[in-house]
Amino acid sequence: MSLLRRWFDPLRSSWFYQKPTRQVELSTEQGLTIHLRLDDVYSYLAAQQLPELEEILSDEIKPLKVIISSRTAEPPNNMSKMEWQNYCLNDAKILSKQHRFSFHETPEQPPLEAITQAETILRNTPLRGQDFLYLLEDVFHMLWQKQYGKLRTLHAMASRHHPAQNFPERIFNDAEVLVSYFEFGGRKYHAVDDLLRLTRRLKQQKLLTDNPIFLINHIEWREHLISDAEELNEIQALDPELDLYIALEDPISWLLLAYIKEELANFYNIHLNVYPLSYHGRDLFDWGLATRLSKRTEVKFTPFCRPTQQATYEMAKLFYSVPEERRVEAMYSILQAVWTKGKDLSFRSHFDQIKRDLEINELSTEDIAAKLKQNDILCEMKSQPDFPVLELRIDGQSYVFNSLYRVWMIESIFSNVLEDQYKSENDDSKDEEREM
Template sequence: MSLLRRWFDPIRSSWFYQKPVRQEVLSTEQGLSIYLRLDDVYSYLAVQQLTQLDDILTDDLKPLKVIISNTSSEPPNGMTLEEWRNYSLEDAKILANQHRFSYDDEKPEQPSPEALKQAEIILRNTPLTGQNFLYLLEDVFHMLWQQQYGKLRTLFVMASQHQRPQNFPERIFSHTPILESYFEFGGRKYHAVDDLLRLTRRLKQQKLLTGNPIFLINHIEWREHLMSDAEELAEIQTMHPELDLYIALEDPISWLLLAYIKEELANYYNIQLNLYPLSYHGRDSFDWSLATRLSKRSEVKFTPFCRPTAEGTLNMAQLYYSVPEEQRVDVMYDILQAVWTKGRDLSFKPHLQQMQQDLAIQDLTDLDVEPLLKANDQQCAEKHQPDFPVLELRIEGKRYVFNSLYRVWMIESIFSNVLEHKYKTENELERAQHMSEAQDAEKTNDQKREV
């Protein structure tokens, strides 16, 4: 890290960290927009909330602008289009189960090209506006994603024969590449599902809602545990869950999530935490405001300065691999804490030496850590996840893979589902046993009567 950055980053980020997390007022001049794609499964989930959202918007944000694109942007993290589609279909199923969205659980599949063309003509030609259009939009998405192609064709025939293309300023059809659905307000983008609560908090703060926004009712807040019953908690603890965490060392979100999981979840649920540091991925241009908001909400300290360079991440990995395996999680916690809260630059020799002393490491490992990081990269790539950190949870013989700050809630949700399945299985076995005993008793009685 250059001398200029070493001195300038702390000043710049200290100023950033001290300023208010939220800009007090975002402009309403451009209104509220939602960007959709008919073949995007996240758009399918998003449209199921639009009529409810539109119902509580103030007149300043009406009409809700709907932009429908027919072009997808490139999948993230080097994924192929097929990998992204498979991931998003499975991820949407998880979101739908958690938040009670309508979804095809058995065999979700992409709508056919012909159905997509018919749906676009229906939406282009309809004279409906306002909430009536939003209801139609939701119905069309249901037809596409539940393969109700007969209904869709009926609407298409009516729209193509008896209506003509309409021109409404709040309804736009474009070729702008969109990967997944998102809202736009005041120049900021909000993921249509994952950031819906953050968006509605912002709108409520600016008094742009006429009622309470009740969305995503099973959302799990930071440091609010889903499971508090002592017996249920003990059941999970005896299952000895394991959690693998693949982290990019230069990514501040990795620090925030590792700290949160270690402080709040690992001991609480008796999770064995395994860390796999990754090689330098150039995640230097991170969203400071997002990381700062997450820091506040998760109550994990964070000051974004002295961002690790490629050399710094290698030195961090060398410290990590210089201690016994059972100490490595604690050591990585201390390393990342020093980097992201104390401004340690581990590409700077005095900082590295001080860190080695703080960790009581006598001698650094002679191992070449680069191949170790590359091996971790390969394992992580095999999980086919679009973002970091990547998490794999193992419990009761099953494995669950997910990623990023938006899916940490899945840890507790999975535990809850595992217990629910366990109790259900036990009850079914108990009922079956009672029925068997009753049948045996009845047979014995019949034999006695015959005698």
């Protein structure tokens, strides 16, 4: 690593962390825009919130602009189109259950003919404002609830009675859109995952006329879903196990590992396993996002020295040089040194210091590159679009998810496991009563 980066990164990161993370105001000049695709399942979930959102927007940013694209972007993380499609359908099903969105029990991608009919309906309708958003929601329901008969009828009426309309708040284009997102003040917000962050921003700028209530069962950082002592004991007795696949140069890996270890692992008796991955070039991250996450999770962050490929190799070497039962603690200490003390593990004196701190007498003779590659293969088999990748095992079931946006699933899964157990016990009790 260059001397400039080793010295400049900690100074720059400390300065960035200390400055206000939120601009006083974002520009309202372009209003609020949502980007959708009719064949994007996240757009379907987002469309269910738009009429209510439009209703509480201040006049300053009305009307909500809707841009509907006909073109998707390439799937992330080298996933195939089929892998990405299956992931999205499964993830949307989880989101719909958690936040009570309307969703089909067996969702599938709408056929091209239905997508074309839906676009014609939306192009031709003279409805505007909230009325258009209700129609948009209904059309999405028809597409994703397999109501193709209704869609054909509405398409026939739209084609016969109205020409294509041209309204400035309703645009159709072929810009690449991977998943639905909002745009406000030059910033992008995931349509579902960042909806709470967006509405907090709008409320801060007094651009909402009422309190936004959209994500009903949102789980805040450091607020536990299960606090009842008896229920907590039941989860702990199930010995849950969590595998965490992390890119060592990614600060989100540090923030989530620290949060899970400090806040969830002991609380729920989770056995943690950490699998470091080979270098993925994730040191060019969003500093603002990492800073906001640090403050929300209450996990220390900065001064840091972003690890290079060589540094991540040295980090992995230290990790695999401690006994297996101490490796989670070791990884915590290594990442803590990098992301809160500005240590550069490719710099010999820093490496030797951490080695002493971890009480390592001899470095591992294993092929570290091969170990990292093996972890990469295991991670790729999970077919997830982002890092970190998490696999939770409990009560004979395995659940795979990813990224900071899905950490809430750990506690949600625990809650669902308890609910299923209670339901099973009640069913068994009823069966016994019938036999008597």
